[in-house]
Amino acid sequence: MKLHIPARHWRTVELGVKSLLLHKLRSILTMLGIIFGVCSVIAMLAIGEGASYEAQEAIKKLGSANVIIKSVKPADDASNSQQGRRSYVSEYGLTYADVDRLKQTIPGVKRVLPMRLIAPYEVRYNESHLDGQIVGTIPLYAEINGLDIARGRFLADLDEQREKNVCVMTTTFADRLFPYEDPLNQFIKIAGDYYRVVGLVQETSTADKRPQPAHAEGQAIDNNVYVPLSTIRSRFGETIVRRSAGSYQAEKVELHQITVQMQSSEAVEIGSDQIKTLLKRFHAKNDFEMIVPLQLLRQAQETKRIFNIVLGSIAAISLIVGGIGIMNIMLATVTERTREIGVRRALGAKKRDIITQFLVETVVLSVGGGVIGVVIGVIVPFAVELLAGMKTIITLSSLVLSFGISGVIGVIFGIYPASRAADLDPIEALRHE
Amino acid sequence: MPGEALIRLVGIQKIYQLGEVEVRALNGVDLAIAEGSFVAIMGPSGSGKSTMLNLLGCLDRPTTGEYFLGGEDVSKLDDDAISAVRGKRLGFVFQSYNLIHQLTVIENIHVPLFYQGKDLTETYEHCKKLAELVGLGDRLDHRPKQLSGGQQQRVAIARSLVNDPLMILADEPTGNLDSRTGVEVLEMFDRLHASGKTIVLVTHGPEVAERAQRVIHMKDGVIDREVINRKGNGA
Numbered sequence: 001m002k003l004h005i006p007a008r009h010w011r012t013v014e015l016g017v018k019s020l021l022l023h024k025l026r027s028i029l030t031m032l033g034i035i036f037g038v039c040s041v042i043a044m045l046a047i048g049e050g051a052s053y054e055a056q057e058a059i060k061k062l063g064s065a066n067v068i069i070k071s072v073k074p075a076d077d078a079s080n081s082q083q084g085r086r087s088y089v090s091e092y093g094l095t096y097a098d099v100d101r102l103k104q105t106i107p108g109v110k111r112v113l114p115m116r117l118i119a120p121y122e123v124r125y126n127e128s129h130l131d132g133q134i135v136g137t138i139p140l141y142a143e144i145n146g147l148d149i150a151r152g153r154f155l156a157d158l159d160e161q162r163e164k165n166v167c168v169m170t171t172t173f174a175d176r177l178f179p180y181e182d183p184l185n186q187f188i189k190i191a192g193d194y195y196r197v198v199g200l201v202q203e204t205s206t207a208d209k210r211p212q213p214a215h216a217e218g219q220a221i222d223n224n225v226y227v228p229l230s231t232i233r234s235r236f237g238e239t240i241v242r243r244s245a246g247s248y249q250a251e252k253v254e255l256h257q258i259t260v261q262m263q264s265s266e267a268v269e270i271g272s273d274q275i276k277t278l279l280k281r282f283h284a285k286n287d288f289e290m291i292v293p294l295q296l297l298r299q300a301q302e303t304k305r306i307f308n309i310v311l312g313s314i315a316a317i318s319l320i321v322g323g324i325g326i327m328n329i330m331l332a333t334v335t336e337r338t339r340e341i342g343v344r345r346a347l348g349a350k351k352r353d354i355i356t357q358f359l360v361e362t363v364v365l366s367v368g369g370g371v372i373g374v375v376i377g378v379i380v381p382f383a384v385e386l387l388a389g390m391k392t393i394i395t396l397s398s399l400v401l402s403f404g405i406s407g408v409i410g411v412i413f414g415i416y417p418a419s420r421a422a423d424l425d426p427i428e429a430l431r432h433e
Numbered sequence: 434m435p436g437e438a439l440i441r442l443v444g445i446q447k448i449y450q451l452g453e454v455e456v457r458a459l460n461g462v463d464l465a466i467a468e469g470s471f472v473a474i475m476g477p478s479g480s481g482k483s484t485m486l487n488l489l490g491c492l493d494r495p496t497t498g499e500y501f502l503g504g505e506d507v508s509k510l511d512d513d514a515i516s517a518v519r520g521k522r523l524g525f526v527f528q529s530y531n532l533i534h535q536l537t538v539i540e541n542i543h544v545p546l547f548y549q550g551k552d553l554t555e556t557y558e559h560c561k562k563l564a565e566l567v568g569l570g571d572r573l574d575h576r577p578k579q580l581s582g583g584q585q586q587r588v589a590i591a592r593s594l595v596n597d598p599l600m601i602l603a604d605e606p607t608g609n610l611d612s613r614t615g616v617e618v619l620e621m622f623d624r625l626h627a628s629g630k631t632i633v634l635v636t637h638g639p640e641v642a643e644r645a646q647r648v649i650h651m652k653d654g655v656i657d658r659e660v661i662n663r664k665g666n667g668a
Binding site: 007008015018019021340342344346347348349351352426427430 | 487527596
């Protein structure tokens with residue numbers, strides 16, 4: 001007798017729901033295990049996904065084909081300069097020679113972008129003045145760092161060749177310096193020289209990506225003023241003297257950062273080691289650091305993988321615990337409903353009908369818990385995003401996965417109670433009080 | 434007895450092994466029940482009447498002997514087949530009604546058909562007619578808990594009729610009812626009998642048994658004596 005009409009199956013599900021509704025509190029308590037399990041899987045994955053997404057995006061913006069080299073004040077130098085009141089020039093960091101060497105020696109190098117930072121430095125316009133970060137660089141900067149030109153133009157090759165006194169600033173900085181005027185073609189004053197504002201840019205990059213010297217941390221990040229590298233070199237010289245806490249401090253740093261763009265991500269693999277070897281040769285002091293975004297990305301992905309495995313095991317454990325809870329209740333239910341099972345057997349139910357009935361009940365419990373868990377699991381990340389300001393990403397796969405697992409749990413932990421119900425002797429079952 | 438026997442028991446033995454002791458619950462029973470008859474089985478506890486009922490109801494298999502139900506030997510069928518026989522050919526009425534709590538009156542009546550793969554929507558009219566037959570046409574959506582004992586037993590009777598069984602097996606159907614509702618239920622059996630149903634009823638009470646045509650008295654696992662009851666219906 002194989003009459004498997006869909007309506008009949010639907011009736012079985014309906015019956016299961018009715019039986020569960022007979023003990024509402026019990027059913028809900030039973031579902032809690034699955035609800036929490038599913039909910040925590042989704043919420044945790046969403047938070048983890050969000051966190052790693054942000055990190056990965058930040059790294060991706062650095063450019064997976066790029067290798068970033070920064071000048072770092074060597075440790076022994078730093079300690080010297082802080083002792084005593086003597087003013088004294090500390091000389092370290094990347095040089096123009098490094099740029100040429102990188103271009104000439106390393107295979108697979110596409111472009112090299114040198115950068116010099118002077119920050120903070122006072123920028124004046126008429127009576128108003130603001131501390132800005134002076135970035136000396138070449139026109140390539142805009143392209144490699146993905147700057148959006150808001151108005152005017154970025155630095156041009158001619159500016160660089162002729163050491164022109166022109167500058168480009170961020171829109172936020174311009175808004176502060178020129179609250180009531182059009183900044184374009186105005187002249188600002190930096191260290192006694194006047195520079196014409198030729199363009200405004202929108203910063204699309206993240207804070208991590210901004211060129212920042214080590215001592216400029218914690219500073220406002222939207223205050224970049226871009227000036228041709230050659231101009232900076234001729235106006236400021238190589239040595240910058242600054243006064244801090246009663247002592248003079250002079251630094252001679254030719255370049256603060258070099259961004260090496262390789263031809264491809266593959267070239268980064270080999271190239272990054274070669275760059276390191278090359279630079280080590282010419283820098284006896286450990287005065288540079290390398291950031292390889294591709295490696296960071298790999299690390300971030302690896303971290304995420306481990307994170308997912310840990311989450312997965314926690315989730316698996318909580319779902320199994322939930323499943324055991326369901327099995328426990330179903331075993332009690334079978335005992336409690338022994339008489340009903342007997343009656344059904346007497347009225348023509350086969351063993352597999354009884355198995356189906358109890359299995360469906362278990363699956364309804366676990367899938368019901370799964371549905372509620374999914375709903376709460378979607379709400380929780382939203383709440384986290386609102387309250388804690390963390391970015392969360394709910395992936396479809398986490399919904400499908402946790403929901404699917406809850407169903408599977410229902411079947412696995414339902415089989416034993418159901419088969420126990422089916423194996424009851426009808427006569428004994430009918431006699432059961 | 435007119436016609437071919439609907440039910441025929443041949444040399445039925447049921448032996449339980451309780452540790453060292455062998456209990457012969459039924460020790461060679463031969464019985465034939467004609468279609469349309471109303472038979473009562475009586476006997477003290479331990480006489481084997483419950484075992485007899487279980488065998489007749491295909492809930493149990495005899496150790497030896499054969500049981501022909503509607504011409505087919507059902508004593509050796511496997512579990513699925515015997516379940517199908519119960520569902521299609523037998524109707525049960527129990528002492529404690531045994532309705533299913535979570536289902537309504539109409540759904541309870543429908544249960545045997547459910548296990549034949551027939552949906553309630555297709556058989557709704559049929560189930561409803563039976564509910565009306567037992568006087569509960571206006572309670573189709575009530576739950577068993579909302580009904581009195583007599584009403585519940587009437588639902589059970591309707592349920593036993595839903596699959597148009599060869600035989601209705603009733604186990605002390607009035608045991609849990611007061612005498613007035615008990616009489617009502619028994620009158621219902623009388624009417625069913627009058628309409629041609631075959632009924633086998635197990636009881637302690639002589640006043641219940643006297644409604645049957647034949648009263649079979651059991652003792653020590655065998656049929657002790659049989660009384661043809663002239664006062665019974667039809668005869």
